[in-house]
Amino acid sequence: MLRLKRLYPQLLPWLDVVALFQWGALLLKFYFSGQLQLLIHPNYNLLVLGAGFGFLIFSSLRAKHLIYRRRSGVNDGPLQHVTLFPPGLGSGLLLVSALLGLLIPPAVLASETALQRGLNESLPYTRTEAQSFYNPIPPEERSLLDWVRTLNAYPEPDAYQDQKVNLKGFVVHGPTLPENYLLISRFVISCCAVDAYPIGLPVRLTTDREDYPQDSWLQVQGRMTTEELDDRRQLVIVAEAIETIPTPRDPYEF
DSSP, X not given: OHHHHHHHHHHHHHHHHHHHHHHHHHHHHHHHHTGGGGTBOGGGHHHHHHHHHHHHHXXXXXHHHHHHHHHXXXXXXXXXXXXXXXXXXXXXXXXXXXXXXXXXXXXXXXXXHHHHHOOBSSOOGGGOOOOOSOOOSOGGGOOHHXXXXXHHHOOOGGGGXXXXXXXXXXXXXXXXSOTTEEEEEEEEOSSBGXXXXXXXXXXXXXXXXXXXXXXXXXXXXXXXXXXXXXXEEEEEEEEEEEEEEOOOSSOEEO
């Protein structure tokens, strides 16, 4: 115990080296494994890649510096600044968080988060842009985000009567919807998963929605119609074919 106490001041600087290395390894793991798209917008992928290599470089430079000082017998001297936490605590917390990130894979946002954040068929005011009603994408080729953007530009549901639909999304059982309706949903990321917001459209089924568990992913083909749900006129997908699909590698819209 006494020996460990004597070694502690010598090992403490190496905690920074290990923490920097682990964070570099974590960011590179997210990038090369494809898990990064579950966390941030693709526009920032190269920034994360550069940060990962940067942490590894800083780690190696710090290790080289410590080895040089040990071989030359130079003492770092007393601490010259006041710290709020005990020495090594900050590096230790960074190391623990990086290890947890390596051990626990990021999870795809699902129905519980969608209901908590408020799922609807319109974009937040901060994401609404002035645009013309004309959408050059054929109805059957529009993604869920394309449909929501179109509704934002021209919210009259009758304008889309009988237009074909072919959408992919996860299932949310809206608490106010009848038992033969579900919401086909996706999350949209502006910057990272923390600011992701859900969008969705109601789907009218020919069976009970319990046949389609929450969070399962579906490909829904059908047509658009107008119905009154929750005391308001809404655009509703009349399902004609539904297929259960695996969770996509890129589950978010951008």
